[in-house]
Structures are given as C-alpha cells and as structure tokens.
Amino acid sequence: MHNAYRTLVLGSTMASLLLLTACSGSSSPSSSEAKQAIQKSLGDCSIATISSFDKVNGIADGDNRYTLQVKYALEFAPLPENAKLLDDMNAQLTSHTDWVQWEKNEFIVKVRERIMANLHRTCPNMPRNVYGDYSQANITSYSSTIHIDYTYDNLRMVKSDNGWVGI
Numbered sequence: 678m679h680n681a682y683r684t685l686v687l688g689s690t691m692a693s694l695l696l697l698t699a700c701s702g703s704s705s706p707s708s709s710e711a712k713q714a715i716q717k718s719l720g721d722c723s724i725a726t727i728s729s730f731d732k733v734n735g736i737a738d739g740d741n742r743y744t745l746q747v748k749y750a751l752e753f754a755p756l757p758e759n760a761k762l763l764d765d766m767n768a769q770l771t772s773h774t775d776w777v778q779w780e781k782n783e784f785i786v787k788v789r790e791r792i793m794a795n796l797h798r799t800c801p802n803m804p805r806n807v808y809g810d811y812s813q814a815n816i817t818s819y820s821s822t823i824h825i826d827y828t829y830d831n832l833r834m835v836k837s838d839n840g841w842v843g844i
Contacts, residue, residue, distance in 0.1 A: 705743055706732075706735070706743050706745060706834045707732075708730065708731075708732040710841040711730075711745050711747055711841075711843075712747075714832060715829070719751075719804075722802070723799070724753050725751050725800065725803070728750045728751075728752050730748075730749040731748045732746075732747050733828075738833075742836070743836075745834065747829050747832050751825045753822065753823040756799060758795050760820040762792060763788070763819060769784065785816055789816060793808070807825075
C-alpha cells in the first residue's frame with residue numbers, strides 16, 4: 678500500500694512538472710519581446726521612441742528560432758541644437774536676398790550636415806538605414822517630432838534562457 682501511494686504521488690508530481698515545463702516558455706516571441714529587440718537595435722538613442730508597434734506575422738525557423746514581420750513607427754524628439762540651427766538658417770536665408778538658388782541649396786546642405794552630425798553624436802549606435810531615413814525629412818521638420826514608419830520583414834529572434842531576444 679505504501680508503494681502504491683508513493684507511486685501515485687511520484688506520478689502526480691512528474692505530471693505537474695511536465696505541465697509546468699510545457700507552459701513555462703512561449704513557442705513564439707511576444708509583441709513586447711519583438712518591440713524590445715527593435716528598441717535594443719537602436720542603441721542608446723534617448724530621442725527615439727517606438728510607437729504603434731504591431732507584430733504582423735511570424736515563421737518558426739526550428740525549435741528555438743523565429744523570423745517575424747513587424748510594423749512600427751519611430752518618433753524622434755527634436756534636438757534643441759537643431760532648432761537653433763534652423764532659426765539661424767532661416768535668418769540667413771531671409772537676410773541674403775541676393776543669393777541665387779544654388780547658393781541657397783548649398784547652404785541648406787551644410788545645415789543638414791550639421792543636423793545629422795548632431796544626431797550621430799546623440800545616437801551613435803543606430804542602424805544606418807535609420808540615419809538615412811532621418812536625413813530625408815523635410816529640413817524644417819527637425820525642430821519638431823519626426824515620425825518615420827517601418828515594415829520589417831526579417832526580424833530574427835532566438836529563444837534564450839531569458840526569453841526571446843533579437844539576433
């Protein structure tokens with residue numbers, strides 16, 4: 678009788694452990710884990726935030742790998758030094774009424790280069806494509822929040838001891 682009780686308790690314990698083990702990990706990355714992977718890829722960029730994040734689709738690449746399609750937007754807060762650059766630019770363009778168009782264009786290119794240098798200094802570890810997209814914004818928009826939409830079809834993630842992480 679004692680052996681039967683022990684077997685029943687042991688079997689019950691094993692079944693509980695198997696159930697807990699099966700439930701402890703998720704078979705695919707969650708939206709928050711995917712968003713965290715995107716945020717990490719931006720480096721320590723204090724002016725960039727992710728908004729309207731959506732995990733669209735995902736495909737398992739084996740037991741511990743997953744490829745996701747995600748849509749999101751990056752919001753870049755304005756840098757105070759860029760607002761000053763734009764104020765100075767507008768003042769110079771207004772005061773130089775004798776400039777021909779190519780001179781104005783050259784001046785605007787130099788201002789844009791300084792704006793991009795400010796971004797590189799503030800966010801030195803962002804992916805190149807994000808710098809490129811930021812540089813395409815209208816020159817006057819750098820004094821306010823810049824919104825850039827993204828669809829990323831190849832967010833690769835791997836299951837680690839601490840959950841799903843981007844690779």
